[in-house]
Amino acid sequence: MEECEIYSNLKLPCGSKIVIRADGRNFHRLSLDLDFKKPYDKNFARIMSLSGLDIFKEFSPRFIYTFSDEINILLEEIPFAGRMEKIDSVFAGFISSSFTQNLFKEYKEIDKVSGPLSFDSRIIPLSTELVVKYFQERQSEAWRNCLNGYAYWTLRKDHSPQKAVQILKDQKSDQLHELLFQRGINISDVASWQRRGMGIYRRKVEVEGYNPLEDKKVVSRRNRAYVDLELPLFDMDFFKILGNTLK
Ligand SMILES: Nc1nc2c(ncn2[C@@H]2O[C@H](COP(=O)(O)OP(=O)(O)OP(=O)(O)O)[C@@H](O)[C@H]2O)c(=O)[nH]1
Ligand SMILES: [Mg+2]
Secondary structure (H helix, E strand, C coil): HHHHCCCCEEEECCCEEEEEEECCCCHHHHHHHHCCCCCHHHHHHHHHHHHHHHHHHHCCCCCCEEEEEEEEEECCCCCCCHEEHHHHHHHHCCCCCCCCHHHHHHHHCCHHHHCCCEEEEEEEEEHHHHHHHHHHHHHHCCCCCCHHHHHHHHCCCCCCHHHHHHHHHHCCHHHHHHHHHHCCCCCCCCCCCHCCCCCEEEEEEEEEEEEEECCCCEEEEEEEEEECCCCCCHHHHHHHHHHHHCC
């Protein structure tokens, strides 16, 4: 029956970089089951970042970017000989399993979760220039999500879900700013990870150790996976510094 496995030889073009974007399936349900804080739940964001760290350890990507229930993984070295079905299915499975493990560690009322959790996954091959554009677009989406989320949940204090959606419909960005400002929220002041998302990448950090031969403390600089909660707006410089490979 091997001849029926018609997609199993589908391969990515040689030499391209790829982003794998995974998204939690039906996480609206999960947010209700576990009564996530609105519009942002710090614990949930932490679990997404812990899963990002698990991916980092396992697959050594160049960069991970996450907000809401999505996670973007930039790989410069393509695993599994570029076999698309293998990459997509392994990543979706790995993230679903890592997220579930981390959720169990962090939440006490886990029995409230309706059923098994999963992530979908897609592969996006990108040229170097498009890598920057891709992440800029995802970051704009994070920002839209932030603005709409705050506006919606602020309106919900006084209105039904239908009415809140109706008021928000067709509102421009500056009108949403104003709407929030009048209700005491300066959206530019909310935490950076909510406005710009979170990044995970290798960064040099100082590590204290001990040299037994000289019997003294030594400080060395090591590359460590780092969760950045204060990302800048993405530009070419950010990605150059990240790897010195994306010139
Ligand atoms: N309350 C709360 N909900 C969140 C948070 N982050 C994500 N969510 C929920 O997760 C959903 C993510 O959006 P989508 O991916 O479009 O929705 P989904 O329900 O996962 O649907 P599919 O991805 O299409 O399966 C949001 O609509 C919220 O309901 C959070 O910090 N707090
Ligand atoms: Mg989702």
